[in-house]
Each structure stands twice: as structure tokens, then as C-alpha cells.
Amino acid sequence: MKYLCIVHCEAGAFANQTEEEKRTLDRNSLAYDQDLIARGILLSADALQSPGSAAIVKVRNGQMSMTDGPFSEAKEQIAGFILIEARDMAQAIEVAAGIPMARIGTIEVRPIYDIPDPDR
Numbered sequence: 001m002k003y004l005c006i007v008h009c010e011a012g013a014f015a016n017q018t019e020e021e022k023r024t025l026d027r028n029s030l031a032y033d034q035d036l037i038a039r040g041i042l043l044s045a046d047a048l049q050s051p052g053s054a055a056i057v058k059v060r061n062g063q064m065s066m067t068d069g070p071f072s073e074a075k076e077q078i079a080g081f082i083l084i085e086a087r088d089m090a091q092a093i094e095v096a097a098g099i100p101m102a103r104i105g106t107i108e109v110r111p112i113y114d115i116p117d118p119d120r
Contacts, residue, residue: 002043002112003092005082009105010075011051028100036084041095047080079105083112 014022029047036042054069082099086092089111096107 001086001088003084003086003089003095004110004112005084005092005096005099006078006108006110007047007080007082007099007101007105008076008108009079009101011077013079013104025100025104032098032100033082035098036082036095041084041086043083043085045080045082048078051077076105 017025033042033045036045051069056067056069058065079101082095084092084095086095089109092109092111096102096109099107101107
């Protein structure tokens with residue numbers, strides 16, 4: 001089953017980190033991704049740019065509207081994601097606990113919903 005590990009961290013979590021601490025986190029994150037690839041678990045992983053670079057898109061009554069980010073005053077922001085294939089939620093949680101960003105922020109583990117074919 002597929003699980004999305006959504007990486008959350010406080011806004012400004014990296015502001016107090018030294019360049020060496022940031023490089024270490026990047027190295028550890030990339031190494032963990034390689035470990036998950038070797039184990040046949042990782043499907044995709046990426047970090048996200050700050051909310052200030054985002055846009056919100058809505059379509060209501062056939063009309064599209066767009067708002068530039070940042071768009072919320074949330075304490076935490078989504079910093080990235082890791083899409084994995086795991087045998088069950090217990091294994092997905094084990095994988096999430098190994099994500100280096102779990103030491104700075106939080107990892108939300110959510111099962112992927114397989115949309116049923118409406119024509120079946």
C-alpha cells in the first residue's frame with residue numbers, strides 16, 4: 001500500500017541553523033532516500049520551496065481564482081513529502097520515524113486513497 005509522509009516544520013525552523021547544519025541535514029536526508037530506494041520502499045521524495053513561492057487556485061461556479069502565497073498564518077508549514085510503498089501502517093510509521101526532518105518537525109503519515117474506477 002502507498003503512504004504519503006508529509007513533512008511539517010515550524011516556519012523559520014531553518015533560520016537559526018548554521019550552513020553546516022543545513023548541509024548535514026541535506027546529506028542525511030539524501031542518504032536516507034538512498035537507503036529507502038535500496039530497500040524498494042521509496043517511490044518519490046522532494047522538499048518544497050517556502051509558502052511565499054506558492055499559489056492557491058480555486059474554481060467556483062466555473063470561475064477560477066488565484067491567490068499568491070503566503071496564504072496562512074499557520075505555525076507549521078509543509079516542507080516536503082516522501083511517497084512510499086509499505087506493507088502496512090506500522091511499517092510506514094517506522095519509515096517516517098527515520099526521516100531526518102522528524103528531528104526538527106513532524107511527519108504526518110497518510111494512506112493513499114485508491115480512487116475506484118467509476119465505470120466498473
